[in-house]
Amino acid sequence: xxxxxxxxxxxxxxxxxxxxxxxxxxxxxxxxxxxxxxxxxxxxxxxxxxxxxxxxxxxxxxxxxxxxxxxxxxxxxxxxxxxxxxxxxxxxxxxxxxxxxxxxxxxxxxxxxxxxxxxxxxxxxxxxxxxxxxxxxxxxxxxxxxxxxxxxxxxxxxxxxxxxxxxxxxxxxxxxxxxxxxxxxxxxxxxxxxxxxxxxxxxxxxxxxxxxxxxxxxxxxxxxxxxxxxxxxxxxxxxxxxxxxxxxxxx
Numbered sequence: 014x015x016x017x018x019x020x021x022x023x024x025x026x027x028x029x030x031x032x033x034x035x036x037x038x039x040x041x042x043x044x045x046x047x048x049x050x051x052x053x054x055x056x057x058x059x060x061x062x063x064x065x066x067x068x069x070x071x072x073x074x075x076x077x078x079x080x081x082x083x084x085x086x087x088x089x090x091x092x093x094x095x096x097x098x099x100x101x102x103x104x105x106x107x108x109x110x111x112x113x114x115x116x117x118x119x120x121x122x123x124x125x126x127x128x129x130x131x132x133x134x135x136x137x138x139x140x141x142x143x144x145x146x147x148x149x150x151x152x153x154x155x156x157x158x159x160x161x162x163x164x165x166x167x168x169x170x171x172x173x174x175x176x177x178x179x180x181x182x183x184x185x186x187x188x189x190x191x192x193x194x195x196x197x198x199x200x201x202x203x204x205x206x207x208x209x210x211x212x213x214x215x216x217x218x219x220x221x222x223x224x225x226x227x228x229x230x231x232x233x234x235x236x237x238x239x240x241x242x243x244x245x246x247x248x249x250x251x252x253x254x255x256x257x258x259x260x261x262x263x264x
Contacts, residue, residue, distance in 0.1 A: 037104035044107050050094060050143040054155040061143050062092040068162035069094060073149040073182065074169050076246055078106025081165075083242040085142050091162075093142045096149035103146050110140060150187070156194040163200045164191055168246045168255075171207035183214045185221065192223035197264040200227075202241065204257050211256040224260040234258055 033041070050061060058069040067090045075081040075095040085093045097103055145152055172180045183203070191201060201224060205211045218224045228234050237243065237257050247255050 031101065033101065033104050037101075037108060040107040040111055041100075041104060044111055045103065045144065045146075048107075048110070048140050048142055048144050050145040050152070052145070052151060052155045055157050056155070058094065058156060058160050059092060061094070062141060064141075066090055066092040066141065068092070069160060070163040070165070071149075071152065071161055072096070072165040072167070074166065075106065076102050076168070076244055078102065078109055079244045080167055080242055081142065082106060082109045084165075085140075087240070089141060091141065094145065094152065095142065096145045096147065096152055098147055100146070103144060106142075106144065110142065149182075150190075153187075153190045153194055158193055159196045161195050161199055163202070164195060165202045167202070167204045167244060168206065169210075171205060171210040173207065173209065178213070181210065181213065183210075183217060185217055188217060188221045188224065192221070192262060195262040197262055199262040201260040201262065202258070203260070204237075204241075204247065204255055206247070206255045208256070211258065215258060218258070218260050223263055225263050227259045227261055 059066055061069075069092040070084065070088075072081045072084075072093065072095045075097045076099075078095065078097075081093055081095045084091070095106065097106070166182060169182045170180075172178060195201065201218075203211075203214050203218075205214070215226070219226060234256050235254070237247075237255070238259075241257065
């Protein structure tokens with residue numbers, strides 16, 4: 014999706030995966046348009062959601078959507094924006110949304126809309142999830158200042174080769190951009206099973222005046238917090254023991 018006024022940039026990583034099932038393909042055509050984030054530079058992100066919400070959180074690269082879906086389920090008053098360019102990941106999240114009967118505003122959205130239409134209801138039930146099938150940097154660039162309460166960057170591609178380190182999402186200029194859109198006291202959560210990328214992130218966040226590391230002991234980064242559900246990628250632990258870093262946006 015091309016957004017007027019935003020810079021074009023190269024997006025690394027896969028966009029397509031294995032062939033989707035018929036059900037997944039159908040969801041991309043029917044459910045995704047209901048949940049897609051239509052970016053407007055400078056727009057208050059709370060207004061992307063039909064109902065009154067208390068805060069907006071952003072997940073950058075949500076993979077199969079396990080974490081994003083869990084957060085939406087447990088925080089019905091929070092608007093969740095998820096960025097994921099990988100089509101299969103988007104389809105997996107849509108499958109979760111379409112099949113769950115508990116998540117507020119998302120369960121069987123198409124059937125609910127049809128039912129309300131027949132009943133003459135003026136409101137349709139829409140999700141507290143918004144999906145952007147593209148580069149998360151577009152979202153960050155379009156957001157106004159101090160509008161996010163939490164940002165998640167969980168198990169991003171570590172790009173382990175030295176010549177590819179410039180492709181890593183965590184860079185000083187990206188921390189500058191995140192600091193701009195995060196509220197004072199907002200939390201940045203980062204996870205990786207690549208010790209080199211975790212050290213890279215920690216080094217840069219500690220050097221940035223806008224972020225403070227919350228850890229007071231080894232358990233704070235070695236043990237996943239209770240409100241931080243495991244993702245399918247985490248369970249694979251491809252590179253080693255996962256590390257969980259939390260930073261607070263200083264005032």
